[in-house]
Amino acid sequence: MxxxxxxxxxxxxxxxxxxxxxxxxxxxxxxxxxxxxxxxxxxxxxxxxxxxxxxxxxxxxxxxxxxxxxxxxxxxxxxxxxxMAQHEAVGQLKIGATMTIGNYLAVGLIARYLDEQPRAKLDLQVANTSAIAARLVNFDLDIGLVEGEVQHPDLEVIPWLNDRLEVFCAPDHPLTQKPQLSDTDLLSARWILREQGSGTRQAFDWALHGLLPNLNVLLELEHAEGIKQAVAQGLGIGCLSRIALQESFELGTLVPLWVAGRDFSRQLYLVINKHKYRSAGIERWIELCHQA
The missing domain is CATH 1.10.10.10 (Winged helix-like DNA-binding domain superfamily/Winged helix DNA-binding domain)
Incomplete structure (x- = not known):
C-alpha cells in the first residue's frame, strides 16, 4: 500500500x-x-x-x-x-441537534443509547439548522437532528417526527380574549421570535408567508427559554414548537393562541453526510430515533 x-x-x-x-x-x-x-x-x-x-x-x-x-x-x-480495543461494536458518536431537539428530545435519546451501550462516548452539539448542516458537510458531526429543511447535495435528509408550532402569549395578554387571530391581529402584535437560520424561524416564515415584510418583530433570540420569558413578561407574542411549550401550557404561565387559516405543522429530520461510513453506532442511533 x-x-x-x-x-x-x-x-x-x-x-x-x-x-x-x-x-x-x-x-x-x-x-x-x-x-x-x-x-x-x-x-x-x-x-x-x-x-x-x-x-x-x-x-x-x-x-x-x-x-x-x-x-x-x-x-x-x-x-x-x-x-478491537473495547470488544464492542458501538463507540463514539458526534451528534448535532437544533435548539428544540437538543433541549427537549435529545437527552432522552442519549439516555436510551447509553442504557444499551454504557461505555459509549457521546458528544452533543446544539446549534441552529444551518450550523448543523455546515458541520455535517464538513464531517465534523456524525448525524444531525434538525427542525428545518436542509438542501445540500452531500446530505441525506430522513423524515423523522411530525411537529407543530404554536403561537402563544402571557395569560393576561389582550389577544387571549379573541377565539382566533386574523391576519390583522398578527400584524398588529409585537413578536418575539427565533433568529434567522433556525428551523423554527424557517417554519414560522413559511406559515406567515405574505405577512412577513409588515410584521412587527421586536426581538430575535437564539434560545426558546429566553423567548418564553420575554413573552411571559408581556413584551409580545411568540411562536415555538409545542415540544418547548407543553410544560408552560400545563402550568398556565403561557397560553396558546389559535390562528385562522395558517398551517404551522412541520417535519423534524435526521441528516447524515451521504459519503460518511455508517458505523454500528450511527445505525443504532437512527433506529432509536425512529422508535422514539
Missing part, C-alpha cells in the same frame, strides 16, 4: 483547517512531520491536493473529490480500532 492512514489524517486535517500548523496541532504532530506526510502522499501519486495561497493551503478540485472517500476509509479504520 502506497499510503498510510496517518497521511490521510493529515490530508483531512489540512482540508478542515486550511492551515498546516493548525492541522498538525490537532493531530499532536510537529509542523514538519505533518508537512512531510502531506508532501509524501502527493509525491507517491504525483498529484496535488491543495493550492498554495501564501501560507494557506486551499483544497483543490481533486482534493474535494477524494475527501469523502478518505473520510469514509478513516471512519471504518477507527471503528475497527475501537472494536
Amino acid at each position: 502506497k499510503y498510510s492512514l496517518r497521511q490521510l489524517e493529515v490530508f483531512l486535517a489540512v482540508a478542515h483547517f486550511d492551515n498546516i500548523s493548525r492541522a498538525a496541532e490537532s493531530l499532536s504532530m510537529s509542523q514538519s512531520a505533518a508537512s512531510g506526510a502531506l508532501r509524501d502522499l502527493e509525491a507517491q501519486f504525483d498529484i496535488q491536493l491543495f493550492d498554495r495561497v501564501g501560507k494557506r493551503l486551499k483544497i483543490n478540485e481533486l482534493g474535494r473529490l477524494l475527501r469523502p472517500r478518505a473520510e469514509a476509509l478513516l471512519e471504518r479504520a477507527r471503528s475497527l480500532e475501537q472494536d
Whole structure:
C-alpha cells in the first residue's frame, strides 16, 4: 500500500483547517512531520491536493473529490480500532441537534443509547439548522437532528417526527380574549421570535408567508427559554414548537393562541453526510430515533 492512514489524517486535517500548523496541532504532530506526510502522499501519486495561497493551503478540485472517500476509509479504520480495543461494536458518536431537539428530545435519546451501550462516548452539539448542516458537510458531526429543511447535495435528509408550532402569549395578554387571530391581529402584535437560520424561524416564515415584510418583530433570540420569558413578561407574542411549550401550557404561565387559516405543522429530520461510513453506532442511533 502506497499510503498510510496517518497521511490521510493529515490530508483531512489540512482540508478542515486550511492551515498546516493548525492541522498538525490537532493531530499532536510537529509542523514538519505533518508537512512531510502531506508532501509524501502527493509525491507517491504525483498529484496535488491543495493550492498554495501564501501560507494557506486551499483544497483543490481533486482534493474535494477524494475527501469523502478518505473520510469514509478513516471512519471504518477507527471503528475497527475501537472494536478491537473495547470488544464492542458501538463507540463514539458526534451528534448535532437544533435548539428544540437538543433541549427537549435529545437527552432522552442519549439516555436510551447509553442504557444499551454504557461505555459509549457521546458528544452533543446544539446549534441552529444551518450550523448543523455546515458541520455535517464538513464531517465534523456524525448525524444531525434538525427542525428545518436542509438542501445540500452531500446530505441525506430522513423524515423523522411530525411537529407543530404554536403561537402563544402571557395569560393576561389582550389577544387571549379573541377565539382566533386574523391576519390583522398578527400584524398588529409585537413578536418575539427565533433568529434567522433556525428551523423554527424557517417554519414560522413559511406559515406567515405574505405577512412577513409588515410584521412587527421586536426581538430575535437564539434560545426558546429566553423567548418564553420575554413573552411571559408581556413584551409580545411568540411562536415555538409545542415540544418547548407543553410544560408552560400545563402550568398556565403561557397560553396558546389559535390562528385562522395558517398551517404551522412541520417535519423534524435526521441528516447524515451521504459519503460518511455508517458505523454500528450511527445505525443504532437512527433506529432509536425512529422508535422514539
